[in-house]
Amino acid sequence: MQAEINEHRLLERIDAFARIGGTPAGGVNRQALSQEDRQARGLLARLARARGFRVFQDPMANLFVRREGRFSSLPPFVIGSHLDSQPTGGRFDGALGVLAAFEVMESLEDAGIETDLPLEVVAWTNEEGSRFAPGAMGSSAFALGHIPPEWTDVRARNGAHLTEELKLTLDALADTEARPLGIGISAYLELHIEQGPTLEREGVPIGIVHGIQGTRWLEVVLTGQAAHAGTTPLAFRRDPMVAAAAALDRLYKSVMQKDERVRFTVGRFVLEPGSVNAIPETVTFTIDLRHPETAVLDALEEIIAAEIEEERVASGCTSSIRRLSEMEPASFSDTLLTCLDRAAEHLGLTTIRMLSGAFHDALFINRKAPSAMIFVPCRDGLSHNEAEYVEPGHCVAGARMLLASTLEATRQAP
């Protein structure tokens, strides 16, 4: 018997999970380690047990559903994504990947197919990073093999403590089996919505993601001297805003124009003391910088530093640049990408190879085991928004790709 994705079951599941933390506007508010997140995890664990699968969680509350294979001592092939959402998030970001992965497992069970490798479905903890920063906590700790010590101080904006919320979340599923963080896995495959416009624009149902661009977050602080806006003549001004404006003007006009693959964004800009009639003492802004190549990111950081240095000197200010975070670019496994190509060919689905602009759990897991991703189109490229929408046919096509490539890959361990 051949394994077949049960469309109706998959689409109903997507609806059922969208009701957990569902918002009046049709989106989802199911932030990491919240009540709603615990409910969604609880539902997945119940569905898993109803099918006789074992359920595990590790100290980071990553949730695993396991179906044994012919060689159960071999490291499992892992498929999944995340169940947490943005505060005004959509119903497909993350959930589609977990629920399609569970559908793959159920369809194998329905057809009585035994894979060589054990198969596991995973829901990684706190991918979004909106309640507790940074994002992708579950997958990055899994790849590291331990919880970074600095996370013990992490708090949500409302004061909730990460460590406590993690404990409550683990306790809510106390009847699952505990396992250590970062067990060996053979490979990882993640289905996700594209969160960009390419697939929809090209009219292609499946993106085979060959890598994820690198991201650097910088914080720039320019310090001058606060003084009266009306009485301070030009020669006496040490205005950090002048330096920031001039440096950013040149960066905006050059960085992205010279290389279309660069993403350069200033998303936070704070002036202190922030008074209408005072020259600011300090200007603090962030830069989100992205590119597929580490060498280019290094070079761009140097250009940014040089531009700021030049304007700092011209304006008589002081400055500092600090790296807030860094995610190196990822190149996915050729073996897995070949499995994905073969699966698409077998299913008669058109695909394009693409790079992910956003980070995903797969970026971190790729540091530990061969990984790859499948993208499906979302309407207008919109995500992190309650209006996020994926055509049912595209959800199903994504699940079929996940099933076919899982069969390819678990037959022949990468």
Ligand SMILES: [Zn+2]
């Ligand atoms: Zn996501």
